[in-house]
Amino acid sequence: MGGMAAPQTEARLLVVEDDPNILELLSASLRFAGFDVTTATSGSAAVSAAKERRPDLVVLDVMLPDLDGFEVLRMMREGGARTPVVFLTARDATDDKIRGLTLGGDDYVTKPFSLEELTARIRAVLRRTTAGEPATSRLTFADLELDEETHEVYRGGQRVQLSPTEFKLLRYLMLNANRVLSKAQILDHVWNYDFRGDDNIVESYISYLRRKIDKSDPRLIHTLRGVGYVLRKPAA
Amino acid sequence: MGGMAAPQTEARLLVVEDDPNILELLSASLRFAGFDVTTATSGSAAVSAAKERRPDLVVLDVMLPDLDGFEVLRMMREGGARTPVVFLTARDATDDKIRGLTLGGDDYVTKPFSLEELTARIRAVLRRTTAGEPATSRLTFADLELDEETHEVYRGGQRVQLSPTEFKLLRYLMLNANRVLSKAQILDHVWNYDFRGDDNIVESYISYLRRKIDKSDPRLIHTLRGVGYVLRKPAA
DNA sequence: GGGAAAGCTGAAGACTGGCTGAGAGGCGGG
DNA sequence: CCCGCCTCTCAGCCAGTCTTCAGCTTTCCC
Numbered sequence: 001m002g003g004m005a006a007p008q009t010e011a012r013l014l015v016v017e018d019d020p021n022i023l024e025l026l027s028a029s030l031r032f033a034g035f036d037v038t039t040a041t042s043g044s045a046a047v048s049a050a051k052e053r054r055p056d057l058v059v060l061d062v063m064l065p066d067l068d069g070f071e072v073l074r075m076m077r078e079g080g081a082r083t084p085v086v087f088l089t090a091r092d093a094t095d096d097k098i099r100g101l102t103l104g105g106d107d108y109v110t111k112p113f114s115l116e117e118l119t120a121r122i123r124a125v126l127r128r129t130t131a132g133e134p135a136t137s138r139l140t141f142a143d144l145e146l147d148e149e150t151h152e153v154y155r156g157g158q159r160v161q162l163s164p165t166e167f168k169l170l171r172y173l174m175l176n177a178n179r180v181l182s183k184a185q186i187l188d189h190v191w192n193y194d195f196r197g198d199d200n201i202v203e204s205y206i207s208y209l210r211r212k213i214d215k216s217d218p219r220l221i222h223t224l225r226g227v228g229y230v231l232r233k234p235a236a
Numbered sequence: 237m238g239g240m241a242a243p244q245t246e247a248r249l250l251v252v253e254d255d256p257n258i259l260e261l262l263s264a265s266l267r268f269a270g271f272d273v274t275t276a277t278s279g280s281a282a283v284s285a286a287k288e289r290r291p292d293l294v295v296l297d298v299m300l301p302d303l304d305g306f307e308v309l310r311m312m313r314e315g316g317a318r319t320p321v322v323f324l325t326a327r328d329a330t331d332d333k334i335r336g337l338t339l340g341g342d343d344y345v346t347k348p349f350s351l352e353e354l355t356a357r358i359r360a361v362l363r364r365t366t367a368g369e370p371a372t373s374r375l376t377f378a379d380l381e382l383d384e385e386t387h388e389v390y391r392g393g394q395r396v397q398l399s400p401t402e403f404k405l406l407r408y409l410m411l412n413a414n415r416v417l418s419k420a421q422i423l424d425h426v427w428n429y430d431f432r433g434d435d436n437i438v439e440s441y442i443s444y445l446r447r448k449i450d451k452s453d454p455r456l457i458h459t460l461r462g463v464g465y466v467l468r469k470p471a472a
Numbered sequence: 473g474g475g476a477a478a479g480c481t482g483a484a485g486a487c488t489g490g491c492t493g494a495g496a497g498g499c500g501g502g
Numbered sequence: 503c504c505c506g507c508c509t510c511t512c513a514g515c516c517a518g519t520c521t522t523c524a525g526c527t528t529t530c531c532c
Contacts, residue, residue, distance in 0.1 A: 020310060021306075021310070024309070024310050024313060025336055025339060028313075028339050028340030028341075028342075029339040029340055031318065031340065032339065032340045032341045115339070163507080163508055163509085164508080164509095165508080165509070179385075180385050180386055182338065184337065184338050184344075185338040187335065188335060188336055188337070188338045188339055189339075193335065193336060195335070195510095196335070197509095197510065197511075198511090199490095200490090200491095200510090200511075200512085201509085201510060201511080203489090203490060203491065203492085204491085204492080204509090204510075204511090205509095206490095206491090207490095207491060207492060210491095211492095223489095223490070223491090224386065224387055225400065225489065225490075225518080225519090226387075226400040226488095226489075227386075227387055230386065399518075399519055399520085400519080400520095401519075401520070402519095433520095433521065433522080434522090436479090436480095436521090436522075436523085437520080437521060437522080439478095439479060439480065439481085440480085440481075440520090440521075440522090441520095442479095442480085443479095443480060443481055443482095444481095446480095447481090459478095459479070459480090461477095461478065461479075461528090461529065461530085462477090462478070462529095462530095
C-alpha cells in the first residue's frame with residue numbers, strides 16, 4: 001500500500017515511547033515514510049541512544065516509566081547538543097513545560113494523534129532546524145496550493161477555507177499525488193489512531209473536499225471504485 | 237489447481253492460518269504460484285517459524301487460537317526485523333484492531349477472498365518493500381496494458397473501463413498468458429473461495445471482456461472448446 | 473444432415489459501493 | 503448560556519455491477 005512519500009529521506013529519528021503498540025505503530029510507519037528510525041522504551045535508554053546515534057530529531061513521549069521527557073531532554077542537551085524534539089503528550093497535559101516548547105524550535109503533538117499530524121510536525125521541525133534553508137512549507141499540485149504553515153489553501157489562486165480534518169486529508173492526498181490511496185490507508189493516516197468509526201467518514205470528507213476545491217473541471221480527486229481515491233490530473 | 241505464473245519466484249512466505257482447509261488452499265496455490273511456502277497454525281508457532289526461516293513476507297490470519305495476529309506481528313518485529321505482512325481478516329471486523337494495518341507497507345485482505353486478490357496484494361507488498369526498485373505495477377501482453385495499481389486498462393493505447401471482476405479476470409489471464417485455463421481454474425482463482433454459482437458466470441465475464449477489449453482482430457482471448465480459455469497472440 | 477453438448481449473450485433483477493443531505497453531539501468563543 | 507463550527511453517523515438514493523437464466527449459435531460427432 002503506497003505509504004507516505006519520502007521527502008525527508010534518511011533523516012535519523014530516535015523514537016522514545018514505552019507503550020509497545022504505539023511504538024510499533026510509530027516505527028513501522030515512520031520507517032516506511034523514509035526515516036531512519038531507532039527506538040527506545042525508557043528515558044535512560046533514550047539518553048544513551050541519543051548519545052550514540054546522534055539523531056537528527058527525537059520523538060519523545062513525555063510520560064516514561066523512569067525519567068520524564070523533560071529530564072531526558074535536559075540530559076540529552078547537556079554538552080550542548082541541540083537535537084530538536086517533537087514531544088508526545090496526553091491530550092489534557094496543559095502543562096506549562098509543554099507550552100514553552102515551540103519557542104525553542106521544538107514542537108509537540110497530543111495523543112491520540114494521526115500519523116499525518118505527527119509526520120507533518122516532524123517535517124516542519126526538521127525544515128526549521130536543518131540548515132537555514134528557505135524551507136518551503138508549500139505544497140502544490142496542478143492549480144492547488146497548500147501552505148503547511150499557515151494552513152491556507154488555494155485552488156486556482158482562489159482562497160478556500162478548510163476545516164482541520166479537510167486540511168489534513170487534502171495534505172495527505174497532495175503528499176501522495178498520483179498514488180492510489182485506499183479508504184483504509186486514508187483512515188490510518190489522517191484520522192487519530194484511536195478512531196473506531198467506519199470508512200464512510202472518508203467518503204464524507206472526500207465529498208466535503210470536492211465541494212470546496214473540486215467542483216469544476218478539471219477534476220483532480222478521482223474515485224477508483226473498489227480501490228480508493230487518487231489525486232491526479234485527468235487525461236493522463 | 238491453476239497455473240499461476242511465477243513472477244516473484246522463490247520469495248519465501250510464511251502462511252499462518254488455523255483453519256486447515258484454508259491453510260491447504262493457500263499453501264497449495266501459493267506454492268504453485270512459485271512461492272517458497274512454510275506454514276504455521278498458531279501464533280506461537282508462527283513467531284518461532286519467523287525467527288527460524290526469516291521469510292520475505294508473512295500471510296497472517298488475525299484470528300488465531302492463541303495469540304492474535306497483532307501480538308504475533310509485534311513479537312516478530314521485536315528485534316528490529318521488518319518483515320512485511322499481509323493480514324487476513326473477517327469481512328465484518330469493523331470493530332477496533334483492524335485499524336493501522338496499512339501502515340509500514342503492510343496490507344490486508346478480507347475473508348472470503350479470491351486467490352487472485354491475495355496474490356495480487358502479496359506481489360504488491362513485495363514490490364513495495366523489496367529494494368528500491370522502480371517497482372512496475374504494469375502488466376503487458378501484445379497491445380494490452382494493465383496497471384495493477386490504478387486498475388487502468390488499455391488496448392492498443394485506448395483506455396478501456398473495466399468493472400472490478402472484469403479487471404481481476406483479465407489480470408489472471410494476463411498473468412497466465414499462453415497458458416490454457418479451465419473454467420474451473422478461473423472460478424477458483426478469480427472468484428471468492430465461497431462462491432457457489434456455476435461455470436456460466438465465467439462465460440459471461442469472458443463475453444464482457446471480449447466486448448470491451450477484444451472486439452476486433454487480432455483476437456487475443458481464445459476458446460478451446462471443452463478445455464478452457466487462453467490469452468494468446470493468433471497465428472502461433 | 474441431425475442431434476447433442478458446449479459456448480455465447482441479452483435481459484432481468486438483486487445487490488453493492490459510493491455519494492450526499494440531514495442531523496445529533498461536542499467544543500469553544502462571545 | 504447560546505451560537506456556530508466541526509466531527510461523525512445514519513439512511514436514502516443512484517449508478518454500476520454481479521449473477522442467473524433462457525434462448526441462441528457453434529461445434530462435434532455419428
